[in-house]
Amino acid sequence: MQSAPADEPVRGGSQPLLHQRGGETQPFGTLKQLPIGLAHDTRMYACQRLNHVLADTQILHALYKKHHWLVRGATFYSLHLLLDKHAAEQLALVDVLAERIQSLGGVAVADPRHVAELTCVPRPPDGVEQVPVMLSRLLDAHERILTDARDAAARISAQGDEGSNDLLISEVVRTGEAQVWFLAEHLVDTPLVRV
Template sequence: MEPALSTTSSAGGGQPLLHQKGAETQSFGTLKQLPIGLGHDTRKYACQRLNRVLADTHILYALYKKHHWLMRGATFYSLHLMLDKHAQEQLALVDALAERIQSLGGVAVADPRHVAELTSVPRPPDGVEPVPVMLSRLLDAHERILIDARDAAARVSAEGDEGSNDLLVSEVVRTGETQVWFLAEHLVDTPLVRA
């Protein structure tokens, strides 16, 4: 006779407690108090601005991956590699922005459906576009982020939040400017075999 299976937990090897549900412990748009020397209103404003940049950066990352996969033509290999490198750099920015929001006591936008509600970057077609159009779409997304990040950096700095200012200028703006340079140079109509 086989022993009966126990459904009770024992030390060191119990059954996982699956399908748990519960109320939110912190709503999006709210702050928890953290002793970081910044006032509530300053932190709340910084979280709002950072979440906008974060949503757009999430979308830019996704656009880079989409275009990386859908690249075509004679420059396929170099663009395929470059777009993937840029995507990884944008993913690092997503993480840095989200962690800054959390360190201010806020809640970082994370779910792709929520990101889509907050982004200012227009949705591309679901299919494949010509290569110059895909590159132009990336440049447009970058410009939106750069304009917003510069404005946010100036405003949070005026509120005394130099940590958010540093992240926006040193990482978001500088990374974006470099990536724009690399992308834009691929749209110069330069003959390959005749001068």
């Protein structure tokens, strides 16, 4: 048996086939046909709305991580842990939203640069803000997402897509409402050391 020269790949071997190129197999904003009992237009609309919620949720996750790293002051420890917990919950929502879009035959927004084009959540400054400003920024992002998610859920439900409606209400809205409650309570003006 003759061996291949050192610079020639071995066929059928364990050498990775590197530097592959090719075109998109499915462009963003298109659907592939899946036998799930929903009309094309219903699935297309649901994917569009879900992708906007997904983009905003990815930005909210990033805001939580930023503020988790940069929070300061007397409540540092509790907020540091809370913001990280909320970030993990938002990351879980990112995954279920993306998987729902894929299950409808769509393409989930994934690249951070594309996410930035779709989001309605304002960009924060690059530096550190005061803690109440950070929390207010998170609350504003939540309100934007909750408003959009409720509207999307109602309109998607009217078109017969109860799966997407359930995801938006049971997961996005309920998680967001609970997180808003926890954040807002940190903005109550209560003295920390005296009564």
